[in-house]
Amino acid sequence: MNENYEKAIILEPLLDGENHAEKIEEIESLLLATSCEHFLTVTQKIREINPSTFFGTGKLDELKEVIEQNEVNLVVFDGELSPSQVNNISDRLDVKVITRTTLILDIFAQHALSPEGKILVELAQLKYLYPRLQGKGIKLSRLGGGIGTRGPGETKLETDRRHIKTRIKYLERNIKEIEKRRKMQQNRRERNGVKTVCLVGYTNTGKSTLLNLLCNSDVLAKDQLFATLDPTARKTVFNGHPLIIMDTVGFVKNLPPDLIEAFKSTLECAVYADLILNVCDISANFEMQIETTKMTLADLGATSEIITVANKCDKIKDFEDIPKNFTLISAKNNLGIEELKNVICEKLFQDVIKGSITLDYSKKYNLTKIKSVCQSIELSYNDDGTTIKYLVEEKNYQKLMEYFNEIKSGE
Template sequence: MIYGNIDGLKKSLLERLEDLRGLVMENNELLDENTAYELWEISTLINREVIIITDKRNEILEVGVGDFRSASFPEIDYEKIQGAKSFHTHPNENPNLSDQDKSAMLSLGLDLLGAVVVRDDKILVGIGVLDVEDDEIVVKVPGIFSLKDLRRFEIDVYSDKVSKFKRNAPKIVSDETEKAVLIGVSLKSKTEMLDIQSSMDELKELALTAEVVPVDMVVQNKDKIDSNFYIGKGKLLELKELIQIKNANIVICNDELNAVQLRIIETVLGVKVIDRTALILDIFAKHATTGEGKLQVELAQLKYRLPRLMGMGKVLSRAGGGIGTRGPGEKKLETDRRAIYKQVNILEKRIKDMQSARQIQKSRRVKNQIPVVSLVGYTNAGKSTMFNLISSSSVLAQDKLFATLDSTTRKIKMDDKEFLLSDTVGFIEKLPHDLVESFKSTLDEVKDADLILHIIDSSNPNCLQQIKIVEEVLQSIECSDKEMVYVFNKTDIVGEDFDQIYSMIRGDKLKTSAITGDGVEKLLKAIVKKIFGDTIEKVLEIPYSDSKYVSYLHSLGVVTDEKYLEDKIVVKVQISEKNEHLLNKGKV
């Protein structure tokens, strides 16, 4: 069996490659002359890299074929091979080791790796070896050797040193950290609100929130997104080399991919691929704590995965393989579409039942005339920190995207007045449609609000674009006509352009810092004025025949004084202008 890219190779060439397996180098050489010339001749004929794997006896164990600029290492257990070494050709006649070569050496644990070229009928081999420096295994490049010099090279000095270090080094627990290369497309006809760099930086923050380590970032400029290869076939092949150099095991795309794109990209790259939507769903799955939140995430995950069942190869093949597979919606979806449709229907019914229970709670609030104030804003704008400050609560607040997910409501008392303060999930660019649909019942807290506080991260240079994105989401849930106050948070760390940005926003606005507390007292007064209005006093004369009306006034909590005269009851009330109409509701 010849590993790698053997498409189109003649049978005679395949037989020549097969004949190399089992060959032991002459005179116990690391690489003998006959083998070097044979590798180079075959490589020249096919214009591809050819690779061999040898052991301590310098016997050729496996043979592989790559493309013009990279070799395909055979898929074998290198740890079981004593003195594992590799030689491969460089058709470009450059014997220097590439970063990809060095990365492969470290990841596979090869004692030696050589790049073979023939110039002017002379064999040259650029070699790299594993060595130990500062208590760490590193790649050392001794240089470019002729075969004569290579015979004198003492590989055992290095391999013995590395073996001794491995024997004496403390056992290291296997590193299961997911390392990601982030990729995105910059369209010449710009359709997104955030520029590509800001969008990719946001993708990086999302990855970190999902406990994935971003190791590199690739952006491709295109007229439109490639319907098959996303960033284009040529760029994908370059990305494959970068993945090996960076030792990455996952690729995260900045846009939502369809089933075809997922399947093709995973096939080309050979690693797990997820898109921005799957990443956000994974974060939501991790942070959902309430029963309803978990059901909403599971529903969104199922709706997302349903049309992609044929394309989610590496994601669906893992029962619990990290990002994209975990959380309350974590299921190994080998079931057919009908079973998934059935599960979707069950979840939708359960969420609808929970929504009905919320409507009962809402009707009680309306009956008791308790106004609702909702905090909304771009994710990581400081909503939860502001919520904790106002409500003296302990909702999780971290410098991460989507640190809190489930809606939280607290009763706030101020100047003998009460209102409900609600903290909701943060919004983000390209927020998955299925997620918005699933969370509509939770977002009803915003829909039912008497006042919306739009919390803005003043320190973010893209805050104007973030404001627009939040307003678009509010419009999608029919909340754009609600009374709103723009709360510019994090003013303790704003940039030079903040005053100009602040002046561009029309409407009620305030400057605050939830960390230092600056402006929060002013915000509380603004909330009370907005939802209760200016307070007015009235003296009402009520006949004894209408004594029920007095009881009604007491139920509103507006009575400040009450006198019983011979023919009437004189009641002094204090009420906000906005609620003055309630005085007429209880009259007979």
């Protein structure tokens, strides 16, 4: 049996004003994304929160019986609990209790692939764990192994408070270096003048599938929450225009603040992108997905234009209620993709001029200088001289023409 094997019960508090079915579906999908067997989801209407155990003691006693009868060894609470509430519930049920945040952090840890992603996740995990290990915090013996103690990859999280402090400092220094490197990459892109499009959106909406289709790439796309963690950039060409498309980590409602903080640097591509595609699953609760994503983008300070892309249109029959400004596609079935490319080109390249010039071999010119004002150039050599095909933004067109005239007049 796998060392991390756990049989779990989800504890779902039903509070007024929430869409309970949607919440339950989401927490169950989150649990599915771990190495955990889901046994049962127990709901409880909450009229008054018990400050010490959140739920009333009657409910917990009921639950204890189910836990014992079915050899359950993990309770996942769908929400946030104070450290002492975790302990009190855990004592009462005699089983490990974790919150939604711990669960999400655990999935992130298992999915982080790049060294950067691993550092970000471990830091978020330790920052979440640290205050919970003090005073009346989580009892280490109860934490045991498995979910909540797994760091990125095969590692086990540090659970000694003194060591955590040192480790946090070390990871923070590493992140500073990563941010510096990203900034440099960003500056290089800007200097090269290549436009960037950033795919953002709720998790599992099809962002990676769309990236693969647009860029002919093979990024992991999977029916699982948080399949993508590391930002991934791919080059492509639309109607002769070079372009970089970036895939990002998916969002969920109420993403733990520590995680948003940790992933700010990986989501920074949305801040610098020339265009943002907010990808939603039109067959699910798309309004909530779009809103959650928009709020996170605003929090990041992303102000670029956003196109709403409604994916998975193959799964719906009624198109009446879909807002007119959505671009409808199915990435899996290659539907609506040409229209989407046209929309992107319209937004990004409407002020770009296409042209070509042939320069006699006797003329001297500085290619770097030409490149610095053009969006892209393509060279070919023939009998009359060097032909330069160029794409230039309208604002740089005059400058380019002046330079070509200088070359022609032999200055």
